[in-house]
Amino acid sequence: MRKGSVLSAFFGVMRRDALSLWRRRADALNPIWFAAIVVTLFPLALGPEAAKLARIAGGVIWVIVLLASLLSLDALFRADLEEGSLDLMLTSAQPLAVLAAAKILLHWLATGLPLLAITPIAATALGLSPKALPVLLTSLALGTPIISVIGACAAALTAGLRRAGMLLSLIVLPLVVPVLIFGAGAVEASLTGTSTTQPMLFLAAGLVASIALGPMVCAAALRLGNH
């Protein structure tokens, strides 16, 4: 791969961010710890009645994954802005949307994917019916990248602000409500025995649209914040 090509810039951004995440892996694991702790809180708060927990497990896991994903968004572009490497990305004449796509992909790999990986354990702990687990996993696999994309756009807008965490949640949460409704809806449908096709198709459509438009919107937001 020739250095300075678009592809090398994409992997360059990914490699650099992956390295600095690895050097701060204790911080990077925060969303996972958060999710694990919240899952254990529900049986304590609602009582150990298995049937009650099993009924709400799908929705609970979806909300936890959503909130856990927000935790790592705040820092997504902050370092780039503060250390000045955003200026480098802009002066390198590489398409900013491609570089933003690299950052979004890494966010999903570092947050969405590990959350997906612990979901079977969380689902078992809450007593979710095993037949609903594949549906839950599929809906999360389709939905978590959408959360990463929408979240990255909001993080790009708020990167220049101090303590933007609350503002970030205020921007992101209303926008991802449809993802939550279709995701939790699919799990609910599989429990009641109705078809899950419709919510899954909505999630898949949302994912395709996010992948196609998200990096461009994110790049525009970064430029807006920089000027």
Added chain:
Amino acid sequence: MVRQGEPIFGPLDFDLHAGEVLLIEGGNGSGKTTLLRVLAGLLSASEGRIERNGVVSEDLTTPVGFLSHALGLRADLSPIEQLDFFACLYGLRPGISAMGALKSVGLDGFEHMPVRRLSAGQRKRCALAALLHTANTLWLLDEPYANLDRDGQILVDRLLEAHIARGGAALITSHGLIEPTVSRVRRMRMELAHA
């Protein structure tokens, strides 16, 4: 150039040719950094136009080597990893390895130490090594002498001399304390717009 209704600097008309250094002098707040950011395409000018190679560069199609006060280095990464990142973005200058570039700025022995643990002057040297390592022909350097010791200042002069000898061009700013000793230097003075 106007920001929030306040003029930052007045009309300027200048050109920069291959093989020369243009030194922009001016006191604190005279708009040197803002001018550099406009030229780099990071800010848009309120009026006027910039041409690169005779083409109006509304959108940036050619990369520039840009050194600002924020050096663009990631605190957790080592100099050698920073240089690799710069090369991925800008492309490599043929004939010099990352190790070679770090050696020539005096960072040999620090190649694998996280930038967090380097001094301000060493970080500056790391950013200079990145300029040396990447392929850009136009350099926009904001206060390249700041934070450097006497040897470091001589090093900047040497890098600039080699850069213009290769046919590159550089635009550097200075608040006037340090005189660059490079063969082909032109000067431009910026005054406060609302003094």
